[in-house]
Amino acid sequence: MDFTYDSEQNDLREAVAGLLGRAYSDSEQRRRVTATDPGFDEKTWARLAEMGVLGLPFPEEDGGMGAGPIEVAVVAEEIGRVLAPEPFVEAVVLAGGLVAAVGTAAQRAAVLGPLAEGSSVLALAHAEPATRWSPSAAAVTATQDGGAWRLTGVKEPVPNGARADVLVVSAVTDGGTALFLVRGDAEGLARTGYRTHDGGRAANVTLDGTPAELLGEGTADRSADVERAQALARIAYSAEAIGAMDTALKTTAEYLKTRKQFGVTLNRFQALTFRAADMYVSLELARSTALWASMVADAGGDVVAAAVRARLQTSRAGRHIGKEAIQLHGGIGVTAEYSVGHYTSRLTAIDHLLGDGDWAADRLAATVDSYPTVDPLGAPYTGA
Amino acid sequence: MRLQLSPEMEAFRDEMRTFFTTQVPQEIRDKVAAHRHLTREQYAQAQQVLNAAGLAVPHWPVEWGGKDWTPLQRHIWREEMQLASVPEPLAFNASMIGPVIAAFGNQEQKERFLAKTANLDIWWCQGFSEPDAGSDLASLRTTAVRDGDDWVVNGQKTWTTLGQYADWIFCLVRTDPTAEKKQRGISMLVFPMDTPGVTLRPIELIDGGHEVNEVFFEDVRVPADNLIGEENRGWDYAKFLLGNERVGIARVGATKKLISQAKAHAREVVVGGRPLSEDPRLTARIAELENELLALELTALRVVANSADGKPHPASSVLKLRGSELQQAATELLVDIAGPLSVASFADGGSQVPDWARVATPQYLNYRKVSIYGGSNEVQRTIIAGTILGL
Numbered sequence: 001m002d003f004t005y006d007s008e009q010n011d012l013r014e015a016v017a018g019l020l021g022r023a024y025s026d027s028e029q030r031r032r033v034t035a036t037d038p039g040f041d042e043k044t045w046a047r048l049a050e051m052g053v054l055g056l057p058f059p060e061e062d063g064g065m066g067a068g069p070i071e072v073a074v075v076a077e078e079i080g081r082v083l084a085p086e087p088f089v090e091a092v093v094l095a096g097g098l099v100a101a102v103g104t105a106a107q108r109a110a111v112l113g114p115l116a117e118g119s120s121v122l123a124l125a126h127a128e129p130a131t132r133w134s135p136s137a138a139a140v141t142a143t144q145d146g147g148a149w150r151l152t153g154v155k156e157p158v159p160n161g162a163r164a165d166v167l168v169v170s171a172v173t174d175g176g177t178a179l180f181l182v183r184g185d186a187e188g189l190a191r192t193g194y195r196t197h198d199g200g201r202a203a204n205v206t207l208d209g210t211p212a213e214l215l216g217e218g219t220a221d222r223s224a225d226v227e228r229a230q231a232l233a234r235i236a237y238s239a240e241a242i243g244a245m246d247t248a249l250k251t252t253a254e255y256l257k258t259r260k261q262f263g264v265t266l267n268r269f270q271a272l273t274f275r276a277a278d279m280y281v282s283l284e285l286a287r288s289t290a291l292w293a294s295m296v297a298d299a300g301g302d303v304v305a306a307a308v309r310a311r312l313q314t315s316r317a318g319r320h321i322g323k324e325a326i327q328l329h330g331g332i333g334v335t336a337e338y339s340v341g342h343y344t345s346r347l348t349a350i351d352h353l354l355g356d357g358d359w360a361a362d363r364l365a366a367t368v369d370s371y372p373t374v375d376p377l378g379a380p381y382t383g384a
Numbered sequence: 385m386r387l388q389l390s391p392e393m394e395a396f397r398d399e400m401r402t403f404f405t406t407q408v409p410q411e412i413r414d415k416v417a418a419h420r421h422l423t424r425e426q427y428a429q430a431q432q433v434l435n436a437a438g439l440a441v442p443h444w445p446v447e448w449g450g451k452d453w454t455p456l457q458r459h460i461w462r463e464e465m466q467l468a469s470v471p472e473p474l475a476f477n478a479s480m481i482g483p484v485i486a487a488f489g490n491q492e493q494k495e496r497f498l499a500k501t502a503n504l505d506i507w508w509c510q511g512f513s514e515p516d517a518g519s520d521l522a523s524l525r526t527t528a529v530r531d532g533d534d535w536v537v538n539g540q541k542t543w544t545t546l547g548q549y550a551d552w553i554f555c556l557v558r559t560d561p562t563a564e565k566k567q568r569g570i571s572m573l574v575f576p577m578d579t580p581g582v583t584l585r586p587i588e589l590i591d592g593g594h595e596v597n598e599v600f601f602e603d604v605r606v607p608a609d610n611l612i613g614e615e616n617r618g619w620d621y622a623k624f625l626l627g628n629e630r631v632g633i634a635r636v637g638a639t640k641k642l643i644s645q646a647k648a649h650a651r652e653v654v655v656g657g658r659p660l661s662e663d664p665r666l667t668a669r670i671a672e673l674e675n676e677l678l679a680l681e682l683t684a685l686r687v688v689a690n691s692a693d694g695k696p697h698p699a700s701s702v703l704k705l706r707g708s709e710l711q712q713a714a715t716e717l718l719v720d721i722a723g724p725l726s727v728a729s730f731a732d733g734g735s736q737v738p739d740w741a742r743v744a745t746p747q748y749l750n751y752r753k754v755s756i757y758g759g760s761n762e763v764q765r766t767i768i769a770g771t772i773l774g775l
Contacts, residue, residue: 001393001456002386003689009385070385253773273769280768281706284699288682289675295387312675364671369651369661372644373467374678376685382388 001377003291009074012067016078019047024082027339033085034199038121038163040085046118054092055116058100063113069232069297073239073290080243083339083346085199087123089240090159091115094233095124095168102179102216102225111166111181123164125155125182125205126226133355135177135227140207142171142178149180149214150188151207159353161203162193169205169212176221180212187211198349199342230354231307235297237350238290238310241318244350245283248325248343252276255329255340272328279321286317292376300383308360315357318347397460400439404468408433417469417641419743421593424507424549430471431478431504440473441482441502448486448498455688466637476508476545477501480625481554481574488613488621497574509577511541511555511599512622519763521556522567522619526601528557535559535573535611537581537604543757547584547597550577560616570618575606591746592730626759633758634707636681642714643674649740650721660721673713680706698772705764708754715748 005013023044024030033041048054057072058064065071072093079088092115099111099122114120131138140153151171161167167182182189188210193203216222253276256266266272293310297303322344326333333340351357375381389397405413412426422430434440435449443458444450453461465472472478482501485493500506517524526539537557544553554574563569577584581604586594613621647670650661660666680703687697719726722741729746731737755761769775 001389001685001689003686005385249773253775256775267769267775270766273773273775274762274765276773276775277765277768280772281702284702285676285679285683285706288686288699289679291385291686292387292678292682295385298385299387301387309675309678312672313679361668361671361675364675365664365667368667368671368674369647372647373640374674376678376682377387377389384388 005070005074009071012071013074013078015051016048016053016075017081019044019051020078020082020084023047024084027083027342030083030085030199030342031336034195037193037201038160039195039199039201040087044084045086045121048086048088049116049118052116053088054118055112057093057097058108058112058116062100062108063116064100065116069235069294072232072236073294076236076239077243077246080240080245080346081247083199083244083247083342087121087160087200089233089236090124091122091164093236094229095122097232098124098168098179098225098229099181099215101229102222104216107181107213107215114165120165121160121163122166122168123158123160124229125158125161125167125169127155127157129154129156133230133359135223135230136221137170137172137177140169140171142173142180142212149212150209151180151182151212152209153207155205155207157196157202158205159196159200159202161205162191162201167205168215169207170222170226171212173219175219177223177226178219179215179222179225181215182207182210182212196349198346200349227304231303232297234307234311234354235290235293235303237354238286238293238307238314241314241347241350242283242287242290244343244347245286245317245321248321248340248347249276249279249283251340251343252279252325252328259330266328275324275328279324282317282320286314289313292381296381296383299381302380302383306381308355308363311355312357312360312364315351315360318351319357322347393456393460396457397464400461400464401468403437403439404465404470407437408468408470412471413469416471417645418739419747422471427471427474427549428504428507431473434470434473435503440504441478443479444482444498444502445486448482448494449502456685459684459688463637466635467641469641474504474507474546476510476550476554477504477506480510481508484554484572484621484625485612487624488617492609493612506552507546507550509544509547509550509553509599511544511553513543514540515542519760521622522570524556524558524570526555526557527561528559528571528573528606530559530608531605533608534605535608537573537575537601537606539601541599541601542587542596544584544597544599545595547577547599548586548594552576553582553599554612556618556622559618563616567619569616570622571615572612572618572621573606574610574612575604579604579606581605589750590752591750593746593750595750634680634684634703635711636677636684636707639677639707639710639714642711642718643670643677645740646670646714646717646721649718649738652738653721653723653725666721669717673710673717676706676713677710680710701764701768701772704758705761705768708761711754712748712751715744715751718744719748 052065055064056067060066096115115122128138142149142151165184169180169182170177188208190206191203196202259266289310293306296306325340332338412430431440441449442451442453485497514524528535528537556570557573558569559571560569581602583600585598587596651659653660687700690697722744725737725741726745728737728742
């Protein structure tokens with residue numbers, strides 16, 4: 001058991017923190033970037049590509065860096081720390097992760113190489129208006145017309161769906177849920193993008209007999225692959241949330257030390273400092289769980305189970321810290337001009353993109369009676 | 385980063401688990417698991433079994449019976465002990481006065497006390513809190529005045545846990561009432577509980593039990609040799625001691641045990657033909673509690689893994705705060721599973737209420753103490769806000 005980062009991981013953190021720290025040194029820079037489409041900075045995206053970040057988890061033969069879940073978590077935490085709007089988790093970990101897991105060698109080369117180089121943005125079009133964090137497609141269908149696949153139905157909300165050069169789309173076939181690649185300029189594809197509350201972008205993606213390329217071989221049900229990719233993305237989101245919570249707490253503590261009311265700084269009021277202390281407790285407990293989940297993924301353990309646990313802890317902590325960060329600031333916390341409210345907004349978005357705390361608690365509750373105690377260093381988490 | 389324990393640590397964990405589950409008398413472990421109070425003899429017997437195997441005071445200096453263990457080994461030792469329902473070595477001996485004497489006592493005191501303290505041949509109790517000195521311990525008023533070769537002690541202590549079993553007391557006393565800072569005029573004295581002028585009065589708690597006491601001192605003459613360390617440095621020793629008290633205070637193993645018992649009892653309580661273990665509100669509550677405990681355990685592991693250089697990890701202050709809350713939540717869960725049966729606390733032979741349901745509420749009420757002792761949770765929040773967040 002070892003909870004320390006090695007020197008390469010520390011170097012990676014320093015490099016990413018340096019790049020993102022320069023790009024988003026104050027919240028005005030982020031506001032400027034998120035004010036216009038595509039909601040992130042293409043130049044920063046290109047710099048992340050140069051650094052190897054956009055190919056981080058993919059095998060080297062697919063154009064990636066061959067790094068693992070710990071490195072992914074390091075990057076995601078730095079993204080969260082400055083609230084960088086670049087869609088690392090969405091494009092690389094989730095959509096790219098699915099292509100890496102399911103795609104043929106030719107598809108991996110064709111999709112992951114350009115993704116890693118920064119020349120092609122990838123998005124996963126999986127959620128549907130009538131689904132809720134399911135690993136399966138529901139109402140979007142795929143039919144074969146001669147040798148070609150065509151997709152029909154509505155995907156929404158699709159993070160970065162309007163900007164994406166290539167979409168990974170889930171759809172129902174006779175075999176269950178299958179995955180497809182759809183080009184952004186495909187016929188019969190209508191995309192309506194919009195702003196999300198956290199400064200990001202999502203889209204309604206309407207498919208109407210849209211030509212698509214089957215991802216991977218065969219049409220056996222891919223729900224388990226989707227679930228695994230979602231789990232890895234949940235773990236990465238947990239790290240992103242830790243970075244965001246860390247800054248939200250630091251910003252709040254700093255504000256309490258400088259803001260004066262009744263002739264004294266706010267840190268003279270125990271009613272406030274105790275609540276900040278509770279935020280720290282929430283953060284450290286969530287940090288431990290997020291870190292552990294990435295270690296489970298790294299060890300080849302049960303990522304689906306570990307991700308549910310990390311999701312529950314970071315969801316509860318994110319709500320607690322996000323709400324208190326605003327409340328302890330007072331009115332300025334709800335202004336767009338000040339940073340802290342944006343952190344709460346992003347934490348709220350993360351909470352709902354891939355399953356919230358109640359969703360995770362329900363999953364755990366269903367199996368709670370099947371074992372006496374949880375051993376974080378034992379099977380199934382260690383993969384041994 | 386690596387999740388798995390090393391093969392050496394796996395072997396160590398197995399060794400501890402095997403020892404605790406086979407060498408400590410079953411009768412004693414059953415009683416601990418049933419949340420019933422041990423007798424003085426049972427405490428002593430259990431500690432002596434551990435001590436004979438070198439497992440009573442592993443955190444002491446090696447020359448006084450300690451092991452040169454890593455923080456992780458100590459963590460595993462403690463967790464396995466709790467999971468096996470082995471009573472932990474008496475804290476007053478093993479975690480408090482023993483380490484203080486080993487660190488600050490003179491050679492004669494070490495030879496006189498340490499071996500007997502490790503083996504529970506001497507039962508120690510703690511004379512720290514006073515009626516007007518709780519969280520604000522440094523405002524204590526019990527005095528010791530030098531008279532020839534003796535100190536003469538007058539005053540009152542309270543919350544003295546298991547003082548009724550104790551042979552000796554370690555006491556914080558004010559030896560310099562003129563000191564500029566109130567922390568500077570305090571010394572640590574040790575003396576037998578049967579010294580003339582010492583009177584013990586039991587305090588009955590809300591669970592009906594007799595666990596703590598008031599101790600009164602009236603012209604108690606204590607030989608000058610019984611001063612530990614230097615005069616007027618007692619506050620430093622108390623801080624050192626309370627630092628030790630926080631080690632292992634997360635009590636993750638003990639709370640795990642409580643939750644696993646709660647799950648088992650929930651299967652036994654059948655309502656309308658359906659076991660309570662199938663109630664979705666209850667299972668969700670258990671799931672949340674178990675996940676909180678997982679987060680605490682992982683935080684404890686992070687702390688022990690990163691405190692090898694001797695400096696406490698900042699997150700260690702989380703352990704007492706959250707550890708006490710989760711212990712309380714687990715005892716509350718047991719009461720709620722017992723439901724209406726939980727009122728039958730003092731039922732005897734003629735009752736059909738199972739034993740676990742009888743002890744559930746007294747334990748829940750008793751456990752309100754865990755967020756108060758060892759530095760109340762409000763003191764912990766003050767520490768976090770002040771030393772970690774800089775507020």
